[in-house]
Amino acid sequence: MFSVDEAGRQLEELYATALELVFMQSVGLPYDQAKIVKTAVALNNLCEKILEQPTIPRLLRLSALNWLSRTIAYPYLLQFTQEYRNIAVPLLEVNGDSVNLLTWRNYRVQTENWAEQRMVFDFFVEHAPKLIPTTKQHFSSYQEIHSRYNETVLDTYLEHEQISYPDLVGFITKVGENARKPFLQAAEHYCQKIKGESFAYWDDFIFLAHRTLKPLNAHFKELDPLAQVIKIFKHLGFPMEEIKVDSENRSNKAILPSCFSIRLPGDTRIAYRPSSKVGDLDGLLHEFGHGIHGLSSDPDDPFWKREHVPMSVLETFSFLFEGLLKDELFLTKQLKLEPVIAQDIVERLRANNLYFRVFLAANSLMKLAFWKEGLSFDQASQRWQELTRRFYIEVPGDYWLLYPINVQFTLYNPSYLMAYVRSVQLRHLLVDEFGETWWEEPRAGTYIAELAATRAEFPIKEFPLDPDILLK
Numbered sequence: 001m002f003s004v005d006e007a008g009r010q011l012e013e014l015y016a017t018a019l020e021l022v023f024m025q026s027v028g029l030p031y032d033q034a035k036i037v038k039t040a041v042a043l044n045n046l047c048e049k050i051l052e053q054p055t056i057p058r059l060l061r062l063s064a065l066n067w068l069s070r071t072i073a074y075p076y077l078l079q080f081t082q083e084y085r086n087i088a089v090p091l092l093e094v095n096g097d098s099v100n101l102l103t104w105r106n107y108r109v110q111t112e113n114w115a116e117q118r119m120v121f122d123f124f125v126e127h128a129p130k131l132i133p134t135t136k137q138h139f140s141s142y143q144e145i146h147s148r149y150n151e152t153v154l155d156t157y158l159e160h161e162q163i164s165y166p167d168l169v170g171f172i173t174k175v176g177e178n179a180r181k182p183f184l185q186a187a188e189h190y191c192q193k194i195k196g197e198s199f200a201y202w203d204d205f206i207f208l209a210h211r212t213l214k215p216l217n218a219h220f221k222e223l224d225p226l227a228q229v230i231k232i233f234k235h236l237g238f239p240m241e242e243i244k245v246d247s248e249n250r251s252n253k254a255i256l257p258s259c260f261s262i263r264l265p266g267d268t269r270i271a272y273r274p275s276s277k278v279g280d281l282d283g284l285l286h287e288f289g290h291g292i293h294g295l296s297s298d299p300d301d302p303f304w305k306r307e308h309v310p311m312s313v314l315e316t317f318s319f320l321f322e323g324l325l326k327d328e329l330f331l332t333k334q335l336k337l338e339p340v341i342a343q344d345i346v347e348r349l350r351a352n353n354l355y356f357r358v359f360l361a362a363n364s365l366m367k368l369a370f371w372k373e374g375l376s377f378d379q380a381s382q383r384w385q386e387l388t389r390r391f392y393i394e395v396p397g398d399y400w401l402l403y404p405i406n407v408q409f410t411l412y413n414p415s416y417l418m419a420y421v422r423s424v425q426l427r428h429l430l431v432d433e434f435g436e437t438w439w440e441e442p443r444a445g446t447y448i449a450e451l452a453a454t455r456a457e458f459p460i461k462e463f464p465l466d467p468d469i470l471l472k
């Protein structure tokens with residue numbers, strides 16, 4: 001038997017090693033493949049040892065269960081990458097590569113051939129069932145690990161998020177229902193504007209987000225997104241020199257910005273690859289939100305309190321800062337834009353945000369039912385199709401298998417919706433307390449840092465989720 005402190009210390013070391021390897025891989029730097037295997041085996045052994053202890057803090061147990069599941073499921077993630085590459089549209093290329101599930105995003109943002117876009121969408125949906133065997137094995141591995149320790153994927157998720165199943169379903173339903181009508185109006189408006197056609201099922205989230213934001217780059221020609229974002233956080237009093245930024249443009253680097261809190265709080269890294277001004281500004285505000293959240297951890301807290309934070313709390317700080325772009329006052333005052341331009345930006349971002357809500361409402365309810373009712377894959381696709389019809393427009397059911405971020409997590413999207421609503425509540429609180437331009441107020445920064453320092457003990461109950469706040 002070993003002490004709880006010792007377990008935490010060992011877990012922290014392996015966590016840092018694993019995350020550093022993920023970082024190297026993600027930014028396209030050479031990394032040691034053998035070290036990945038060695039670290040995974042060591043993590044596995046340590047987590048099993050922790051889980052066999054009869055009395056350990058509940059958070060440490062959940063953290064160990066999470067890491068054990070992730071290392072066991074890791075080979076399936078590698079398999080997905082291969083399968084995403086193999087599902088390719090014949091005779092179609094983007095940037096010298098085939099149009100496959102990994103390059104679909106690049107293709108979608110480059111082509112303006114709408115009929116071809118539809119054909120590509122239908123092609124991928126038709127071939128989506130090829131992903132079922134790996135998706136099934138991936139989910140089953142989580143299920144098996146949890147049942148080995150008399151836990152379930154769904155219950156540990158709900159416990160960690162401190163919400164009951166009926167409350168969560170009720171909350172998501174309300175968020176989706178509230179967004180339905182305004183979303184359909186906005187989607188129709190922008191689809192007519194962009195392609196002169198009605199909104200249809202193949203106009204997915206990436207299509208609309210990219211096409212609505214693209215014209216905005218013209219207003220940001222002079223802007224340096226990274227310098228602007230750092231300036232805002234610095235002004236709020238965060239020690240920005242402690243965050244390392246990797247902005248190299250390597251060909252094998254991941255496209256979207258991401259944050260790696262390798263040591264909490266000592267080693268935070270943000271990786272990004274400059275692409276479009278608006279996209280970068282939006283992405284960097286979000287990722288630096290994660291960055292300052294990690295940076296605010298109290299080094300004296302046990303590792304599991306710093307590390308095993310509910311996903312909805314992890315995303316709250318990111319959505320808070322990303323939300324600045326939807327604030328007209330921020331756009332005119334901080335970014336010095338004309339009011340009419342600021343208004344246009346807010347409307348376009350609002351359309352995307354409404355899509356985010358209806359899409360995630362459908363996806364979250366399907367995923368929750370998947371675990372609760374033990375749906376088969378056929379039933380899951382059918383359920384997803386019904387839910388998309390209910391919340392926005394009927395989308396062929398197998399599409400849910402194609403959106404990588406959902407497939408790789410047993411449950412994550414409900415947390416996004418909770419985090420989004422909580423971030424709006426937090427913004428209201430900051431406005432009440434520090435004024436409409438709270439981002440200019442260092443005292444607001446101190447408040448945010450103190451709240452961020454609570455990590456796994458974030459006062460969730462002090463922010464009861466109110467979906468109607470989004471109607472205001």
Ligand SMILES: [Zn+2]
Pocket residue numbers: 286290315318
């Ligand atoms: Zn995030």
